[in-house]
Amino acid sequence: MQSVSSSCFADVLSEFIALTPREREALDALELRQRHVRRGAILQRENEPCGELFILRKGLMMSYVLLDDGSRQILRFLFPGDMLGISSAIYHEAPETLCALSDTVVCPFDRATLSGIMQEHPRLSAMILVYSQIERVALTDRLAALGRTSAKARVAALLLDLRNRLRATDKSIDRAFPLGLTQEEIGDATGLTAVHVNRMLRQLEEEGMIAREGGRVTLLDRGALAGAANYVNRYEGLDLRWLPPAR
Amino acid sequence: MQSVSSSCFADVLSEFIALTPREREALDALELRQRHVRRGAILQRENEPCGELFILRKGLMMSYVLLDDGSRQILRFLFPGDMLGISSAIYHEAPETLCALSDTVVCPFDRATLSGIMQEHPRLSAMILVYSQIERVALTDRLAALGRTSAKARVAALLLDLRNRLRATDKSIDRAFPLGLTQEEIGDATGLTAVHVNRMLRQLEEEGMIAREGGRVTLLDRGALAGAANYVNRYEGLDLRWLPPAR
DNA sequence: CGCAAATTTGAACGTAGTCAACAAGTGTGG
């Protein structure tokens, strides 16, 4: 664990509002320490007491729950700049597991630091609420996908979402990106079996909507994919004019 | 629309923390006005600009999205004391529709009022964040249910959840409660067809887990239902010791 | 190079969907 300078979370917020120096300084407190987490390692386990929150600085993680028949539901993929474990912080025991999908770097901080920011910076409080609401809406989109769309649509939506979220931190990504997930993981995110995910990917490929080679996916026809998936990018279309003034 | 006195939302928060007079007064600002909404009426429509937020004071509502094949996914049932439309407030256009399932009373307020509370009352900001996280976790439970559990388990989970949420505002409810939903609505919430919901209810009844008569449901064996559903009440087990001090 | 994990494919199966018809409520207006 070593000390670092500027906040990754602040960079994400800067996409939407101009942070004041004081605000930026307060956010830096979230990322004073950093910890390396190897691929496959678990940062927080479901039903265990949860001490810390984290900012994900580098790499890809996921949150999931295990059902008592042993099956897994992946709730969310986590990208650099995401705040991890807010929902766990409000419970005595974590409602979900956090696990690294690649080698990652996270910055741990405690509830008191969050509490301090909420005391001193109403506009940052509001932005944290906004972020948790964006996540909420993204979850409802996935709920609708699992409840009411076909296997092909769910896989297409996942590919589009991955592409957009990767692009948020790496503007060089356009049509192609490294998948970084096994077909079993795609299945656990979309409520399908790995076998059926395979068939759906193949079908999307045969229909010319995507191409695959060596773990990389290319979205050949984003329009057609979006149509098949009725996908909405929830990081767009925000209205933040009502936020409290910066302090 | 007429003026009323004490806040319904404050009552909900009081279950978890002791509000100061100043805090209670600030929350009263959310419920200065009230509006009656008839069964079936729509309070906010998906993809339309969203002006107001609401506190639900009386009755039952739901939020849902429509997919472009015309199918509907019900995202959440809303009960007295719930804050409605936070997620809509952060977007230019509402991501979901709000619709009354019974005759209801809501208290409309605007973003500026919320913003004002967040400026003056850090602990209330934190509680609003806590509430949105409880809702988030409840959504992930449903995501896991749709992705990874059987039709019977989803229906059982919905019945348990309805019972617990109704009981939160009416302690007289124990085993029996008025369902207040059509089988089609249960299907749209659980990702099933009305026909299959009917079969599942019948099966739960035949197995002695529930009883039905005239729109009322009785949960005869909550343990067995909870087992079939792996259901967790997310309004329990909170850890709020870290909240900022009241102001 | 050798092993384990991941992917691919086929065949059989089963859960839930679809379609259709009928019954039971529910509310409205005559």
Added chain:
DNA sequence: CCACACTTGTTGACTACGTTCAAATTTGCG
């Protein structure tokens, strides 16, 4: 108070999407 229309609930027969199981093949990694 009844007649009618409409919504909701119920049931059966058939269909289909996605699962399960199994085996072969490829990929990635130590």
